[in-house]
Amino acid sequence: MKNSKVLIGILGIIVLGILLFLLNLFVGSVTIPFGDIVKVLLKENTDNTLNVIIFDYRLPQALTALLAGAALAVAGLLMQTLFRNPLADPSMLGISSGASLGVGLVILLTGAISGAAISSFGWWSTVGVSLAAFIGAVAVLFIMLAFSARMKNMTTLIIIGLMIAYLAGSITDILKFFSLKEDIHAFVIWGMGSFSGVGTSKLLIFSISIIIGLFATFFLSKNLNILLLGEMYAENLGLNIKRNSVIIILLSGYLTAIVTAYCGPIAFVGLAMPHIARFLFKSSDHRLLIPATMLIGMDLTLFCILIARMPGFDGNLPINAVTAFIGAPVVISVIMKSRKQ
Amino acid sequence: MSDILKTISLTIGYGDKTVVSDINVTLGKGDIIALIGPNGAGKSTLFKTFSSHIKPIGGKIELCGKDISLYSNKERAKLLGIVLTERPDDMFLKVFDVVAAGRYPYTDMFGNLTENDENEIKASLELVGIKNLIDRVFNTLSDGEKQKVMIAKAIAQNTPVIMLDEPTAFLDYPSKIELFSLLKRLAKEQEKTIIFSSHDLELLLRYTDNLWILAKDKPFVSGKSQQLLKDGVIKDYFGIKDSDNEFLLKENV
Numbered sequence: 001m002k003n004s005k006v007l008i009g010i011l012g013i014i015v016l017g018i019l020l021f022l023l024n025l026f027v028g029s030v031t032i033p034f035g036d037i038v039k040v041l042l043k044e045n046t047d048n049t050l051n052v053i054i055f056d057y058r059l060p061q062a063l064t065a066l067l068a069g070a071a072l073a074v075a076g077l078l079m080q081t082l083f084r085n086p087l088a089d090p091s092m093l094g095i096s097s098g099a100s101l102g103v104g105l106v107i108l109l110t111g112a113i114s115g116a117a118i119s120s121f122g123w124w125s126t127v128g129v130s131l132a133a134f135i136g137a138v139a140v141l142f143i144m145l146a147f148s149a150r151m152k153n154m155t156t157l158i159i160i161g162l163m164i165a166y167l168a169g170s171i172t173d174i175l176k177f178f179s180l181k182e183d184i185h186a187f188v189i190w191g192m193g194s195f196s197g198v199g200t201s202k203l204l205i206f207s208i209s210i211i212i213g214l215f216a217t218f219f220l221s222k223n224l225n226i227l228l229l230g231e232m233y234a235e236n237l238g239l240n241i242k243r244n245s246v247i248i249i250l251l252s253g254y255l256t257a258i259v260t261a262y263c264g265p266i267a268f269v270g271l272a273m274p275h276i277a278r279f280l281f282k283s284s285d286h287r288l289l290i291p292a293t294m295l296i297g298m299d300l301t302l303f304c305i306l307i308a309r310m311p312g313f314d315g316n317l318p319i320n321a322v323t324a325f326i327g328a329p330v331v332i333s334v335i336m337k338s339r340k341q
Numbered sequence: 342m343s344d345i346l347k348t349i350s351l352t353i354g355y356g357d358k359t360v361v362s363d364i365n366v367t368l369g370k371g372d373i374i375a376l377i378g379p380n381g382a383g384k385s386t387l388f389k390t391f392s393s394h395i396k397p398i399g400g401k402i403e404l405c406g407k408d409i410s411l412y413s414n415k416e417r418a419k420l421l422g423i424v425l426t427e428r429p430d431d432m433f434l435k436v437f438d439v440v441a442a443g444r445y446p447y448t449d450m451f452g453n454l455t456e457n458d459e460n461e462i463k464a465s466l467e468l469v470g471i472k473n474l475i476d477r478v479f480n481t482l483s484d485g486e487k488q489k490v491m492i493a494k495a496i497a498q499n500t501p502v503i504m505l506d507e508p509t510a511f512l513d514y515p516s517k518i519e520l521f522s523l524l525k526r527l528a529k530e531q532e533k534t535i536i537f538s539s540h541d542l543e544l545l546l547r548y549t550d551n552l553w554i555l556a557k558d559k560p561f562v563s564g565k566s567q568q569l570l571k572d573g574v575i576k577d578y579f580g581i582k583d584s585d586n587e588f589l590l591k592e593n594v
Contacts, residue, residue, distance in 0.1 A: 222452030237445040238418030
């Protein structure tokens with residue numbers, strides 16, 4: 001593909017992203033005229049309701065969505081290249097399952113110990129849930145890192161990741177079995193994923209953590225490119241296989257853990273976005289795929305929250321229902337296309 | 342002539358399971374060696390040991406005058422290139438990209454190619470005679486073409502030693518002959534030291550001078566192919582019947 005075409009493609013995705021971002025600011029249960037939004041953004045507005053809607057709800061949600069989308073999409077790309085498996089995604093590391101287990105422990109055990117549902121603890125409950133998800137995710141991440149530092153074979157690593165995911169899942173199920181009804185409800189809601197939980201107060205930390213991770217992935221493009229030839233070739237070309245897989249898993253796991261902690265387990269973004277990037281640019285070069293996958297991830301999540309906020313859904317449509325609804329057909333079409341080749 | 346690759350009482354295997362012991366060989370610039378032996382005799386083990394994928398159980402390997410384990414990954418990548426039977430399998434990877442991977446040890450941290458790198462890539466493709474395939478998607482090539490691309494990758498890697506694991510497997514007869522001639526040309530004109538494994542015994546006897554023979558529970562043997570045939574070593578190692586061996590001798594010596 002010619003450089004000019006690549007540039008046009010990237011610009012197109014960016015313009016689409018900006019449009020979706022702006023749409024996110026004024027579409028919702030309250031439609032705000034465009035002129036008023038500009039006033040709010042320029043801080044020339046005096047109507048407090050509008051300020052609250054924009055600055056406390058829509059803007060943080062849109063920023064969370066686009067950062068989470070970029071993070072999950074690129075985490076998926078790293079996994080697919082590392083495992084040389086087109087169906088790999090961050091959940092293969094067992095990280096979302098680890099996060100679920102962490103949240104499960106907190107939500108379900110609070111009820112069992114104190115006899116009251118976690119939601120009755122107010123602000124503490126949201127911080128507790130994020131923290132539990134992060135600890136659960138990082139615990140599984142370290143287990144996976146310990147395994148990846150010991151083995152060169154990626155297939156065995158995938159199997160171990162899946163087994164850990166199942167293990168964490170079954171413990172979560174056992175916890176659920178012994179829990180209060182309200183707690184299970186709270187847990188199910190968390191599991192559906194949401195970009196509105198970050199809010200203004202936590203947005204800064206969330207953004208900085210994600211941006212650091214996204215920036216770091218750019219330095220992996222060279223190693224990811226030679227991994228496409230297979231581990232044996234990559235090793236012969238001078239790549240330290242074990243160290244490289246530790247770094248890739250660490251970075252992919254870090255991004256996934258942060259997003260999962262703040263937004264819950266978001267499915268499909270990590271699996272589907274890298275495929276769209278590859279097919280759109282017909283390229284395997286990670287110097288292009290990394291930024292392209294991030295930008296496409298941003299567009300998709302912005303589109304998803306827009307759909308979830310359409311009249312009639314009132315913003316309550318679970319984000320995972322929307323991402324899967326858009327992601328699944330993409331994955332199917334990619335598989336069908338690759339069979340033809 | 343200085344030694345490029347030398348083994349000193351090298352013992353290879355996995356963990357504490359010895360596969361072949363006491364290998365003593367020396368290779369110089371432009372030497373070309375065919376490695377033969379039945380499956381399971383240790384050909385892949387020897388390849389993996391030479392490429393430092395696994396450690397030797399005993400003895401040592403000297404590459405360009407220095408113990409191979411003393412090189413960093415990157416230094417070694419500039420001295421020894423490999424061509425495997427395993428093929429990249431990616432939907433959009435182009436021939437250019439595969440050969441460009443050979444430049445990995447030489448490029449900057451983002452893998453940006455300089456003009457010199459691009460010239461090396463084109464020259465490598467030219468050398469193996471597939472410059473016309475440069476923009477093709479690797480996956481759409483024939484087995485013979487893929488093999489040549491992987492060899493071009495090894496040439497772009499610019500190493501004095503190239504090792505090829507069964508490069509003639511999956512190839513039709515004319516492609517096999519073409520490959521033998523290409524390897525000989527690389528050894529002669531580019532002064533590459535080439536080691537390759539193969540099962541095509543009759544072709545090896547006809548087109549190669551030097552053989553290494555590996556067999557289960559037998560010592561490692563190296564020598565001139567014609568001499569090994571005359572001395573009955575080939576007959577011994579491959580379990581060829583006396584009458585058939587006479588036929589082989591008559592046809593090949």
